[in-house]
Amino acid sequence: MAETTSRILALLNLLQTHRQWRGGELADRLGVTERTLRRDIERLRELGYQVDATRGVAGGYRLEAGSQLPPLLLTDEEAVTLAIALRVAATGGLADAENTTLTALAKLEQVLPSALRRRVNALSSVQPQRPGEGGPVSRRPGPDPISHDLIGQLALACRDRERIRFHYVAADGTESDRLVEPQNLVPTPRTWFLVCWDVQRQAWRTxxxxxxxxxxxxRVSFPERMLPAADAAQFVRQAHSSLRRRVTAGVHFSIGVEELKERFDGYADDAVAGPGGPTTSSVWPIRADTAAQLLSWLAWIPDDLDYRIDAEPEVLSALRAEGRRIVKASAANSPLSVGRG
Incomplete structure (x- = not known):
């Protein structure tokens, strides 16, 4: 009995690691006959796992989500809590454990019933406020919120090496439909990047x-490809290093680096210690395509934070010119100037 139980658990683990297995391959992995494999599949079905079997050359066994949660020794409440915790950990970019988190999330997403999935999506959309957030502190306009369900679907596609299609809006507003082979997900302080092979363009893309x-x-699988980098995170860094902004300025603050990063909630992760040391001063390098865009980034710095700008003379001159233009525009449209002849 112990041997049978261990074998069934091993079978379940194999079914969770790939989208689909051929019967002969599964039997070889477990060291049993295909007849014994079929009996073990039936035992999993009796336990509540939805294992679909298809015939033919491309046939095999596939673990699908059922109408009820399989016996993972979890209550519905525990399963919902675990799924939310994994999603928060994944979207938060847990250091040195992104792949492990995504693998666990993919396994749970695969068997989570739709009713529980709706609860997870609803609860995940409510983000608790961190200590010190709220009040008058302003934040830079960030990207649109990312669907936690989308992260789960992408995690499954990366794990199963399954081609996906999606609609994409580039930074300049260009829209396109893409067919890609997903490799991995990479978190950054502001958003997530999908590293993949673009089938139509025959090149690696983020x-x-x-x-x-x-x-x-x-539902079309693809062979594994060699990424032209040590890992997906390095590939994202390399891909975006060529996109350095043309206008750069160093913003000096009279608060320490850690305090600055806390105030800006992850947006100032590239800040460094200033001349006064890491606890008393900090310098935050910001980049933009134009001086006008650079000015828009400066505008959301909270009023209670004094700063000075260190940049090339032409950049400072352009910033002053943009500032004067804004002052002139706001004065021309102020209530005091309306109706004057």
């Missing part, structure tokens, strides 16, 4: 997840 929509799983 896509911001917050700009993706209308995801469609094709």
């Amino acid at each position: 896509f911001r997840v917050d700009r993706m929509s209308k995801l469609f799983a094709t």
Whole structure:
């Protein structure tokens, strides 16, 4: 009995690691006959796991979500809590454990019934406020919120090496429909990137997840490809290093680096210690395509934070010119100037 139980658990683990297995391959992995494999599949079905079997050359066994949660020794409340915790950990970019978190999330998403999935989506959309948030502190306009369900679907596609289609809106507003082979998800302080092979362009690409929509799983698998980098995170860094902004300024603050990062909630992760030391001063390098865009980034710095700008003379001159233009425009449209002849 112990041997049978261990074998069934091993079978379940194999079914959770790939989208579909051929019967002969599963039997070889477990060291049993295909007849014994069929009996073990039936035992899993009796336990509540939805295992679909298809015939033919491309046939095999596939673990699907059922109408009830399989016996994972979890209550519905525990399953919902676990799914939310995994999603928060994944979207929060847990250090040194992104792949492990996504793998666990993919396994749970695969068997989570739709009723519980709706509860998870509803609860995940309510983000608790961190200590010190709220009040007068302003924040830079960030990307659109990312659907936690989308993260789960992408995690499954990466795990199963399954081609996907999606609609994408580029930074300049260009819209396109893409067919890709997903490799991995990479978190950054502001958003997520999907690293993948673009089938139509025959090249490696990165896509911001917050700009993706209308995801469609094709159920077409693809062979593993060698990424032209040590890992997916390095590939994202390399891909975006060539996109450095043309205008750069160093913003100096009279508060320490850690305090600055806390005030800006992850947006100032590239800040460094200033001349006074890491606890008393900090410098935050910001980049933009134009001086006008740079000015818009400066505008949301909270009023209670004094700062000075260190940049090339032409950049400072352009900033002053943009500032004067805004002052003139606001004065021309102020209530005091309306109706004057």
